[in-house]
Amino acid sequence: MSRVPLAVILALALLGSGCAKPTKPGDAISGLTAGQRDRFLRGRAVFDSVFTPETGLGPLFNANACGECHENPAAGGSGDEIEVHATATHVEGVCDPLAGEGGPVVQQQATPALKAALGIDQEPFPKSATARAHRSSLALFGRGLLDAVPDSELARYADPDDRNRDGISGRLNRFVDGRIGRFGRKAFVPTLAEFNAGAFAIEQGITNPSVPDEESIGGAPIPKGVDPTPDPEIDQTALDLASDFVRFLAPPSPARLTPQARRGRDLFARVGCASCHLPKLRTGNNPVRALSRQEFFAYSDLLIHDMGPDLADICLGLAGPSEFRTEPLIGLRFAEHFLHDGRAETLEGAIEQHGGEGSGARDRFRALPAKERESVIAFLKTL
Amino acid sequence: MKRPASTVLLVLLASSLFAAGAPQQGVPTSLQGTIVGVQPTAGSLDLVTGVGMALRQVRLTMPATAGIAGGSTVAPLSMFKRGDIVRVQCHWSGKRLVTDRIEKVVPQ
Numbered sequence: 001m002s003r004v005p006l007a008v009i010l011a012l013a014l015l016g017s018g019c020a021k022p023t024k025p026g027d028a029i030s031g032l033t034a035g036q037r038d039r040f041l042r043g044r045a046v047f048d049s050v051f052t053p054e055t056g057l058g059p060l061f062n063a064n065a066c067g068e069c070h071e072n073p074a075a076g077g078s079g080d081e082i083e084v085h086a087t088a089t090h091v092e093g094v095c096d097p098l099a100g101e102g103g104p105v106v107q108q109q110a111t112p113a114l115k116a117a118l119g120i121d122q123e124p125f126p127k128s129a130t131a132r133a134h135r136s137s138l139a140l141f142g143r144g145l146l147d148a149v150p151d152s153e154l155a156r157y158a159d160p161d162d163r164n165r166d167g168i169s170g171r172l173n174r175f176v177d178g179r180i181g182r183f184g185r186k187a188f189v190p191t192l193a194e195f196n197a198g199a200f201a202i203e204q205g206i207t208n209p210s211v212p213d214e215e216s217i218g219g220a221p222i223p224k225g226v227d228p229t230p231d232p233e234i235d236q237t238a239l240d241l242a243s244d245f246v247r248f249l250a251p252p253s254p255a256r257l258t259p260q261a262r263r264g265r266d267l268f269a270r271v272g273c274a275s276c277h278l279p280k281l282r283t284g285n286n287p288v289r290a291l292s293r294q295e296f297f298a299y300s301d302l303l304i305h306d307m308g309p310d311l312a313d314i315c316l317g318l319a320g321p322s323e324f325r326t327e328p329l330i331g332l333r334f335a336e337h338f339l340h341d342g343r344a345e346t347l348e349g350a351i352e353q354h355g356g357e358g359s360g361a362r363d364r365f366r367a368l369p370a371k372e373r374e375s376v377i378a379f380l381k382t383l
Numbered sequence: 384m385k386r387p388a389s390t391v392l393l394v395l396l397a398s399s400l401f402a403a404g405a406p407q408q409g410v411p412t413s414l415q416g417t418i419v420g421v422q423p424t425a426g427s428l429d430l431v432t433g434v435g436m437a438l439r440q441v442r443l444t445m446p447a448t449a450g451i452a453g454g455s456t457v458a459p460l461s462m463f464k465r466g467d468i469v470r471v472q473c474h475w476s477g478k479r480l481v482t483d484r485i486e487k488v489v490p491q
Contacts, residue, residue, distance in 0.1 A: 094466035096419045099431045100440035176431050176438065177415040178468040178490035189435050198435020211437045 022253035025141060025334055026074025029250040031290035036248060043245025044075055046238050051204055056233025058111035058205040059226050060102075060123050060215055066242065069137035069203070073334050076249045079137035082342060083203075084108060086129035087314040095315035097176070101126035102218040104316060105202045117223040124218035131321055133313035135185060136342035142251035142330040143183070146298060147192035148283035148291040151180045157278065157301040167360050168275045170303030170326070173317045182302045185340040186316040187325035196243045200234065207231040208239045247288075251296060251330045255382040264379030267372055272361035273351075276301055276326040299329035299383065308355020311339070322356060332383040347380050348373070408475050414441070415470045415488060423460055430471065441480055443473060449482045458485050 023030070028040045048067040051057040062083050063069050069079035084106040088096045097104040107123040115121060125132070160171035172180050173187040183189040189198070197210035205227075207214055212232045214222055257265065268274055277299040286292035304323040312322035324340055337343075338350035354362040365373060416432030419440065426445050433439050451458045463469065463485075472484040 090465055092465065094419070096465075097431060097438050099433065099438035100419075100429065104438065105436055174490055176417040176433065176468070178488050180490075184436065194435040196435070198433070198437035201434075201437040210434045213439075215437070 023250045024074070025077055025139075025252045025331060027250045027252075028248045029144065029290050032248060032288075036244070036288065036290070039241055039244040040248040043241035043243070043248075046234075046242040047245045048075060051206060051233075053111045053113060053227075054229070056204075056206045056229045058109075059114035059222055060107035060217065061109050061111075061205040062105070062107055062203045063109075064204060066199070066204075070140055072336070076140045076246065077331075078139045078335055078337075080336075081137050082134050083137075084125075085133040085135055085314055085316075086126045086131065087133075087316055088126075088128050088130040089315045089321065093320075095317060095319075096128070097316065098126045098128060100219050101128060102216055103129070104314070107202070107205070107215065111205075111226070113226045114217070114223070117226050118217065120217075123215075126218065131314040134341035136337055136340065138327075139331045139334065140246050141249050142296065142298070142328065143192055143249065144247035144288075144291055145251065145283055145294060145296045146182065146281070146300075146302065146328060147247065148286045148288075148294070149182075149281045149298075149302070150284035153282065153284075154180060154182065154302050158303055166272075166275060168272075168305065168357050170276060170301055170305050170357075171318070173304045173319045173323075173325070175317060181317060182325070184316075185324055185327075186314075186319040187302055187304050188317045188319065192247055193243050196246055197239060200239065200242075207233045209236045210239065247291075252334070254297065255333065257382055258378065260375050261378040261382050263372070264375035264377065267368065267376050268379055271364035271368065271376075273365070273376075274299075275361065276303070276305055276358070277329055278326075297330070297383070299332075300326040302326065302328075305358065306356035307358055310355050311353060313341075329380070329383045333381045347377050351376075408477075411472060411474050411483065413470065413472050414443075416468070418463055418465055418467045418469060420465065421460060421463055426460060428460065428463055430469070443471060444476075444479045444481045445485075446481060450484045451486055463487075 028037055050065045057064055067075055069081045070076050072078050085104045086106055087098055087104050102123050103126050106125055110120055110122060158171050160169055162169040175181050175190050179190040181188045181190050183195040189195045197208055200206040200208050201211035202215060209232050214227055278301045279297055279299055280295050281298040283291055283294045304319045304325050306322050307324050308322055315321050344350035344353055351362055351365055414432050416430045418428050419431050420429035427442050429440055429442050431438055431440050445460050449458050468488040470486050470488050471482055473480050473482045
């Protein structure tokens with residue numbers, strides 16, 4: 001027998017016996033074709049590209065590369081950067097994302113040319129804003145799987161009127177055109193491809209075929225000569241490659257469950273955390289076989305929930321100031337800060353700050369003996 | 384799964400708005416978004432659309448002849464309020480985006 005077939009047989013035997021290699025942060029999902037894997041690798045190069053004003057950066061931006069904010073512990077991970085968002089809630093309860101004043105994302109950096117023209121270091125804060133929010137950069141692992149979950153599955157979990165009287169009333173958020181949202185801290189954006197295309201424009205000032213014109217300067221036009229790079233500043237090929245890199249990022253394999261962590265997993269469900277942080281979601285049919293009909297650990301229902309007044313900041317879409325999407329807990333053990341704005345330094349601190357619909361589970365967690373609380377934390381640190 | 388096809392369509396619709404930054408006179412375009420302002424005196428409304436978190440706001444002029452999609456009646460501006468989601472067929476006339484047909488969208 002030649003050596004190549006033997007290696008194949010050994011690999012198949014290992015897979016068959018459940019000894020598949022654990023997936024690390026930054027790895028691609030398993031089961032991609034050679035072509036898809038090639039796109040993942042080429043997409044990572046686009047993701048890590050550092051832009052300059054000469055290659056399209058700005059004139060307003062938050063970062064000069066996707067990888068600047070999504071880097072820990074690997075490309076596609078989280079970052080230390082905190083950005084600023086602003087919206088307005090009108091008296092009748094309608095949310096205005098203040099797009100006419102440069103919102104909802106208020107860029108924190110300006111190119112030298114913009115600074116020279118207008119004397120500003122960042123985008124002016126919208127005058128009509130009724131609230132300001134800070135947003136930390138979260139890890140992107142497993143987002144392709146989240147994208148592939150059918151809307152109908154999310155709708156199935158929604159219980160806006162709390163008909164089952166469990167104190168949890170998750171509901172769907174919707175984008176400005178009415179489609180169901182799932183990405184972003186308020187579950188506002190419907191698809192991963194759109195989130196990525198929009199992020200190039202608003203985070204880096206990189207126009208692309210989906211967003212071919214630049215962000216305004218607080219609603220005002222860009223001064224002539226400040227942004228000489230022709231639009232779009234990246235082409236469809238680069239946009240699609242970067243999007244495929246994110247789409248194919250695998251959820252890191254959970255760490256081995258110790259007996260304590262196993263106990264914590266049971267308690268996580270028993271105190272009610274799993275009512276919103278649903279352990280498993282399932283994808284629908286998908287053109288990418290590796291994303292099709294996959295059951296995976298998400299620990300989210302991708303719905304928005306009232307989290308109480310202490311966490312409240314901006315409205316967005318149908319989400320009120322206190323409503324946030326249940327954060328997926330994929331790759332949680334690699335996070336260094338928690339909650340939507342990174343305000344919590346520890347997992348226990350993050351649980352303590354759950355209010356609103358999360359207060360019941362929080363109170364039951366609080367009531368656990370110290371050893372059992374430690375078990376829940378031990379479980380979360382395996383994710 | 385129907386999401387990819389509908390997503391492509393809506394991204395194209397939204398992109399057509401962005402392309403509207405360099406208006407092509409008289410060329411019909413379609414938009415779908417949320418009304419964030421109505422100006423009855425000026426006969427216009429403000430619409431937000433976009434791609435991802437990159438949102439854009441445009442002012443749509445509503446001429447007295449603007450129709451309601453699916454019908455022949457004229458759409459009075461008073462039919463619309465902030466928060467309504469609408470689908471609009473429109474065209475550029477000079478620096479104004481002029482509504483030809485408009486319909487409210489009820490999310491499914």
